[in-house]
Amino acid sequence: MARFLFLVGSVYGNSSSVAEECSEWLRSRGHAAEVFNTASLQDLASDPEAILMVCTSTTGDGELPDNIYPLYQALREEFPLMPERRYAVIALGDSSYERFADAGKQMDELLTELQARRIGEPLFVDACETADPEGEALAWLKEWMAELEA
Numbered sequence: 586m587a588r589f590l591f592l593v594g595s596v597y598g599n600s601s602s603v604a605e606e607c608s609e610w611l612r613s614r615g616h617a618a619e620v621f622n623t624a625s626l627q628d629l630a631s632d633p634e635a636i637l638m639v640c641t642s643t644t645g646d647g648e649l650p651d652n653i654y655p656l657y658q659a660l661r662e663e664f665p666l667m668p669e670r671r672y673a674v675i676a677l678g679d680s681s682y683e684r685f686a687d688a689g690k691q692m693d694e695l696l697t698e699l700q701a702r703r704i705g706e707p708l709f710v711d712a713c714e715t716a717d718p719e720g721e722a723l724a725w726l727k728e729w730m731a732e733l734e735a
C-alpha cells in the first residue's frame with residue numbers, strides 16, 4: 586500500500602475535481618490518499634513517506650493559483666531538501682495562453698531543486714484538447730500505478 590498527498594492549486598475547481606477523482610480511485614485500490622486544497626509545509630512533514638501529487642492549474646499570466654502559492658513560497662524560502670520524497674505532477678492549463686501549464690512546471694522545477702524524485706513524466710491537461718480532465722488524469726495515473734505496483 587502506498588500513501589499519497591494531493592497538493593491542489595485550483596481557481597475554478599477543475600484541478601480539485603481531478604485530485605478528488607484520482608484519490609478516490611487510489612483509495613479503491615487500497616492505497617491511502619489525502620487531498621489538500623491549501624497544503625502547508627507541516628502537512629507535508631506529517632507524512633514523509635507519502636508520494637506528493639501536485640495537481641495544479643495555471644492562472645493569470647502563467648501564475649500559480651492562490652491556494653497553492655503559499656506552499657510554493659514556503660518551499661522556496663525554507664528550502665527543505667527531500668531526497669527520499671517521490672512526486673508526480675498533473676498540470677492543467679490552456680495552450681491558447683502563452684505560458685502553458687506554467688504553474689505545474691514551476692512546482693516540478695522547485696521539487697527537482699529540492700532533490701525530490703519525480704515518478705514518470707508530468708501530465709499536461711490542455712483545456713483546448715479535452716473536456717474530461719478527470720478521465721485523462723485517471724488514465725495517466727492507472728498507467729504509472731501499474732508500473733509502481735508491478
Ligand SMILES: Cc1cc2nc3c(=O)[nH]c(=O)nc-3n(C[C@H](O)[C@H](O)[C@H](O)COP(=O)(O)O)c2cc1C
Pocket residue numbers: 594595596597598599600601641642643644645646647648650677678679680682683684685686687712
Ligand atoms: C483568467 C485565466 C487565466 C489563465 N491563465 C493561464 C495561463 O497562463 N496558462 C495556462 O496554461 N492556462 C491558463 N488558464 C487556463 C486554466 O489553467 C484552465 O482553464 C484550467 O483548467 C483551470 O483549472 P482550475 O479550475 O483548477 O483552476 C487561465 C484561465 C483563466 C480563466
